[in-house]
Amino acid sequence: MKAAPFPDGTPVTIKPDPYAIIPRADFDIPGKSHGLIDVVRWRYLLNLLVRTGVTTRYRNSVLGWTWSYVRPAAQFLVFWVVLGIFMKLDHGIPNYAVYLFSGIVVINLFSEGFKNATTSIVGNAPLVRKVFLPRQLFAVSAVIVAFVHFLPQVGLLLVVCLLMGWIAHISVLSILAVLAGMIIVMVFSLGLGLFFGAVNVRFRDAENIVELMLLLATWASPVLYAWIMVQEAVVDRLHWPSWLVDLYLLNPITQGVELFHYAFWRPATEGMVSAAGYAGTELVALPPNLGWNTLWTFLIAVATLLLGQFVFRRLEGKFAQDL
Numbered sequence: 001m002k003a004a005p006f007p008d009g010t011p012v013t014i015k016p017d018p019y020a021i022i023p024r025a026d027f028d029i030p031g032k033s034h035g036l037i038d039v040v041r042w043r044y045l046l047n048l049l050v051r052t053g054v055t056t057r058y059r060n061s062v063l064g065w066t067w068s069y070v071r072p073a074a075q076f077l078v079f080w081v082v083l084g085i086f087m088k089l090d091h092g093i094p095n096y097a098v099y100l101f102s103g104i105v106v107i108n109l110f111s112e113g114f115k116n117a118t119t120s121i122v123g124n125a126p127l128v129r130k131v132f133l134p135r136q137l138f139a140v141s142a143v144i145v146a147f148v149h150f151l152p153q154v155g156l157l158l159v160v161c162l163l164m165g166w167i168a169h170i171s172v173l174s175i176l177a178v179l180a181g182m183i184i185v186m187v188f189s190l191g192l193g194l195f196f197g198a199v200n201v202r203f204r205d206a207e208n209i210v211e212l213m214l215l216l217a218t219w220a221s222p223v224l225y226a227w228i229m230v231q232e233a234v235v236d237r238l239h240w241p242s243w244l245v246d247l248y249l250l251n252p253i254t255q256g257v258e259l260f261h262y263a264f265w266r267p268a269t270e271g272m273v274s275a276a277g278y279a280g281t282e283l284v285a286l287p288p289n290l291g292w293n294t295l296w297t298f299l300i301a302v303a304t305l306l307l308g309q310f311v312f313r314r315l316e317g318k319f320a321q322d323l
Helices: 039-040 043-057 064-086 096-118 125-130 135-165 172-202 203-219 227-237 243-249 253-268 291-323
Strands: none
Touching: 039 043, 039 096, 039 135, 039 172, 064 135, 096 135, 096 172, 096 203, 096 253, 135 172, 135 253, 135 291, 172 203, 172 253, 172 291, 227 243, 243 253, 253 291
């Protein structure tokens, strides 16, 4: 930078101070990340965390990946025997086994992703205390690992549906429903996982709250029963306002379950309603405004993600201190 010359004509050169021209805003606070955008920038580390989460779960296990089938199969058998046979819910819902299992896989995806994301920061406390990296990576990797464990269950569901003639009744909307259901549930579980994962670092009561929420999630969604039963109980018997049913249907987990029913159970059952044992049995009616509810529940899931990210970023600066 040149200034005005001295009176004798000698030019004056002023060297700028390299520290004086750097705005204060350019400095990063230690421990502060840039949010979920850092997950993309650190995708190599995300890949390592996912591979570690997938491979270590069944390490030193005799059955290995078979456990991905055993747990949902046992869960399905208990519910099917108790509710389908003993309580005779299968009489009102044709092909109740597929109806039940298509809902269970959604609940398992949500439960594993939400629970593991909540405990991801505390579970990786040594890394959080000693190494700077985007802490959101742990929650995101937990949800992705849950998705990987979810795939064998969907594969088993798909094989059963194919044996029932599912392929003859599917449409493009069925495929889109599967994709929409997975996205809604994963985004929603990640948002809740970020929120409760951040709170759990300081208040370990968050884990107990999450356990309670997961217990209620199975019964608060139409996994074991048909959504129409909620409408009959709320509106017809209790005479409560119908908007309570609309609110129930706007639960992202309810919507994810109904989208899987639409994609798997409905096409697989359409060819069976006229078969022996199902004569005269009608399919459960579709929930009203299924398409619009898909959009609304997606927006609710995104809003939950934004809220979880906001709380996470506000609290992450003290993670190392609290751990």
